Amino acid sequence: MLKVANISKSYGEVLAVDNLSFTVKPGEIFGLLGVNGAGKTTTFRIIMGLLDADQGEVTLNGKKIDYSVTDKIGFLTEERSLLTKLTVKEQCLFYGALKGMTKEKILKRLDELLERFQITEYKDRKIKELSKGNQQKIQFITAILNEPELLILDEPFTGLDPINIELFKKEIIQMAQKGSMIIFSTHRMEHVELFCKKIVVLLCGRSVLEGYISDIKEKYRKKNIFLKADIDKEKIKKIPGVIDVIEKSDELEVKIESSDVVDNVFEVVKKAKNLTKFVVEEPSLNEIFVAKVGEAYDK
Amino acid sequence: MTSKLNFLINMSLGRKIKTKWFMISNIILAVIIVGVINIDTIITFFGGDFDKKQEIYVIDNTQKSYDLFEQQLRIAEQTFYPDKEEETYDLKLYDKNLEEAKKLIEEDTSRWVIVFDDDEENAIAATLVSEGYIGTFEYQLISSAINNTKIALAINETDLPVDEVAKLYSPIEIDRVYLDEDKLSEEEGIERIMSTVFPVLIFPFFMLVISLVQMIGAEVNDEKSTRGMEIIISNVSPQTHFASKIIAGNMFVLIQGGLLLLFGGIGLLIRKLIGEKSILDGFGKEVTSYLNTILDTGLGEQLIYIIPLTIILMILTFISYSLLAGILASMTTNTEDFQQLQTPLMIILLFGYYLSMFASYMEGSVFIKIVSFFPLISAILSPSLLVLGQIGLIEIIASIIICIVFNWLLIKYGLKIYKVGILNYSSKDLWKKMFKALKN
Numbered sequence: 001m002l003k004v005a006n007i008s009k010s011y012g013e014v015l016a017v018d019n020l021s022f023t024v025k026p027g028e029i030f031g032l033l034g035v036n037g038a039g040k041t042t043t044f045r046i047i048m049g050l051l052d053a054d055q056g057e058v059t060l061n062g063k064k065i066d067y068s069v070t071d072k073i074g075f076l077t078e079e080r081s082l083l084t085k086l087t088v089k090e091q092c093l094f095y096g097a098l099k100g101m102t103k104e105k106i107l108k109r110l111d112e113l114l115e116r117f118q119i120t121e122y123k124d125r126k127i128k129e130l131s132k133g134n135q136q137k138i139q140f141i142t143a144i145l146n147e148p149e150l151l152i153l154d155e156p157f158t159g160l161d162p163i164n165i166e167l168f169k170k171e172i173i174q175m176a177q178k179g180s181m182i183i184f185s186t187h188r189m190e191h192v193e194l195f196c197k198k199i200v201v202l203l204c205g206r207s208v209l210e211g212y213i214s215d216i217k218e219k220y221r222k223k224n225i226f227l228k229a230d231i232d233k234e235k236i237k238k239i240p241g242v243i244d245v246i247e248k249s250d251e252l253e254v255k256i257e258s259s260d261v262v263d264n265v266f267e268v269v270k271k272a273k274n275l276t277k278f279v280v281e282e283p284s285l286n287e288i289f290v291a292k293v294g295e296a297y298d299k
Numbered sequence: 300m301t302s303k304l305n306f307l308i309n310m311s312l313g314r315k316i317k318t319k320w321f322m323i324s325n326i327i328l329a330v331i332i333v334g335v336i337n338i339d340t341i342i343t344f345f346g347g348d349f350d351k352k353q354e355i356y357v358i359d360n361t362q363k364s365y366d367l368f369e370q371q372l373r374i375a376e377q378t379f380y381p382d383k384e385e386e387t388y389d390l391k392l393y394d395k396n397l398e399e400a401k402k403l404i405e406e407d408t409s410r411w412v413i414v415f416d417d418d419e420e421n422a423i424a425a426t427l428v429s430e431g432y433i434g435t436f437e438y439q440l441i442s443s444a445i446n447n448t449k450i451a452l453a454i455n456e457t458d459l460p461v462d463e464v465a466k467l468y469s470p471i472e473i474d475r476v477y478l479d480e481d482k483l484s485e486e487e488g489i490e491r492i493m494s495t496v497f498p499v500l501i502f503p504f505f506m507l508v509i510s511l512v513q514m515i516g517a518e519v520n521d522e523k524s525t526r527g528m529e530i531i532i533s534n535v536s537p538q539t540h541f542a543s544k545i546i547a548g549n550m551f552v553l554i555q556g557g558l559l560l561l562f563g564g565i566g567l568l569i570r571k572l573i574g575e576k577s578i579l580d581g582f583g584k585e586v587t588s589y590l591n592t593i594l595d596t597g598l599g600e601q602l603i604y605i606i607p608l609t610i611i612l613m614i615l616t617f618i619s620y621s622l623l624a625g626i627l628a629s630m631t632t633n634t635e636d637f638q639q640l641q642t643p644l645m646i647i648l649l650f651g652y653y654l655s656m657f658a659s660y661m662e663g664s665v666f667i668k669i670v671s672f673f674p675l676i677s678a679i680l681s682p683s684l685l686v687l688g689q690i691g692l693i694e695i696i697a698s699i700i701i702c703i704v705f706n707w708l709l710i711k712y713g714l715k716i717y718k719v720g721i722l723n724y725s726s727k728d729l730w731k732k733m734f735k736a737l738k739n
Contacts, residue, residue, distance in 0.1 A: 075529075077530065083527045095530060098307075098530075142530070
């Protein structure tokens with residue numbers, strides 16, 4: 001289990017991470033969310049031992065993370081950390097050896113991964129000759145080459161098209177199923193909802209929201225109703241508990257304070273002509289994120 | 300961690316040596332070094348006017364000067380070119396007038412014409428005709444021969460016996476007396492070492508230091524700018540990474556230095572094989588003469604410890620420069636910044652180089668002696684002063700100890716800067732960050 005306990009880090013007078021704590025269990029995919037500059041990369045650097053925390057501790061399976069355990073960790077940095085003058089094979093041999101892998105094992109695993117990511121033809125090509133998307137694939141392959149117990153992915157989907165995002169997602173889920181702990185950062189909430197169970201939302205280095213996504217959504221209480229009917233939106237706005245009504249292309253999105261308001265809305269809407277849709281949905285993570293971060297900013 | 304250090308050293312060294320450019324540059328170096336050592340043979344092989352005898356046409360209107368002039372010219376040749384076996388001048392008696400002789404010069408502009416005429420006041424008068432300028436040295440030689448011809452004519456007109464005349468013509472042998480014979484041979488040996496052996500060692504050292512500094516800087520900057528450094532440092536400690544760069548860099552310069560010596564050896568061997576035909580002395584003769592001069596002075600015994608101490612000091616200085624290059628490169632964010640930072644290092648090196656040259660002219664300079672203890676410079680300066688007899692064994696050992704302490708300080712404090720610097724991508728508050736790193 002990865003345990004991050006009360007870590008803080010400041011750069012001069014700027015507090016980059018403020019008393020942050022979370023845990024990631026084997027098989028869990030954990031999302032570290034936040035706007036740019038929220039402290040995600042600093043947190044990852046502290047976990048990897050690239051930065052010393054001013055206070056707090058990071059442990060992996062009860063042991064402080066140092067160079068004796070880094071062979072069990074895979075790390076994908078936010079900006080591409082590729083040795084672009086090398087070929088794909090040379091780079092993987094280099095990084096694999098740094099993870100303590102033998103040459104034979106590296107080459108076998110590399111062939112497997114190149115096959116899985118459909119880029120076998122790039123094995124002997126120089127990295128600088130590859131497209132941004134393929135470079136990102138190579139970076140991901142390098143990070144998972146050693147089949148890590150803990151995989152840290154800092155903005156892994158940068159520069160990828162939807163098809164490749166699916167490829168990454170499939171691989172990440174498979175690794176989690178095999179028992180790896182996966183922690184990744186993004187500011188794209190739709191990616192988090194795809195496969196994360198647990199998140200921490202950071203703002204100015206502080207956690208403003210944390211826990212299992214289902215619990216977060218449950219606690220958030222607010223719901224959205226999507227309806228199609230010939231009705232004046234001002235009429236719905238007047239219903240107590242309705243926060244806002246947004247007119248979309250051919251439907252209305254009604255934001256309500258809690259599920260208790262659903263019946264009241266339905267009572268009004270059912271009298272309208274041409275009622276063809278009335279769907280109650282949980283708010284998206286993006287919505288919760290924007291709301292929570294907004295609240296935190298206001299405070 | 301040791302295996303990772305070995306791996307990083309092999310990787311770093313392999314990236315420098317197992318490249319086609321390393322091979323190509325060494326082939327070029329080998330060709331240049333062998334070529335420079337045998338440059339006289341190459342020049343001779345291609346031929347040219349330099350080995351053509353200087354043609355001199357003599358119009359002797361006095362009917363008595365030609366033979367005497369030829370005799371005096373040969374004597375002058377022997378005096379001016381004592382080591383030359385062949386004659387330099389091809390002398391021809393010309394029986395036509397000056398106008399005709401000028402046509403000869405028009406045909407071949409390298410020809411000279413000398414006209415001897417009777418002169419009432421000065422016995423004979425001479426005219427030297429050439430297309431253009433005649434070098435001062437050669438003009439002196441010709442002028443000396445002409446003047447001696449006049450004297451010879453005068454002597455011939457006296458009734459001196461033949462053996463007396465022969466004595467007058469023979470050059471005077473000057474017997475040089477040196478009050479301190481040891482000092483003479485020692486100074487000759489020192490002069491030879493300073494003018495030949497020393498530049499041969501210093502120049503490659505200079506070149507290798509520049510190459511070492513640039514190589515380490517480029518490598519660290521490359522890993523930093525591609526952010527590959529983050530992955531590397533997340534797997535090996537900055538200490539291991541730093542050590543791998545320093546060891547690999549120094550191994551590279553030692554290999555390259557060894558190759559330069561090998562190329563030099565091959566050049567000398569080729570010179571030995573073909574040296575007999577060269578326009579300079581043969582290889583064996585030269586080396587034997589040099590070795591004899593050095594050994595006669597007693598410097599041979601000193602060289603037994605001067606050479607190993609110089610090599611130790613050079614290796615320690617390579618390490619100093621590589622440590623500094625690594626530390627400076629970690630602080631910079633791109634190669635351009637590093638290039639600016641390496642300029643002061645090169646100036647320090649040049650400073651040492653020039654001081655070692657001044658050392659022989661400014662014997663006993665206290666300033667030069669003090670500076671010879673400075674790390675980064677001592678490898679160039681201390682051995683020079685030791686050869687010149689301006690410092691002793693104790694001083695050079697002191698330079699070595701100072702260099703070791705300097706390197707230890709660089710490792711101790713430089714590592715703190717390196718650890719912070721290699722993961723720093725901004726030049727904002729750079730010095731503040733570095734001083735903070737030093738305090739930790």
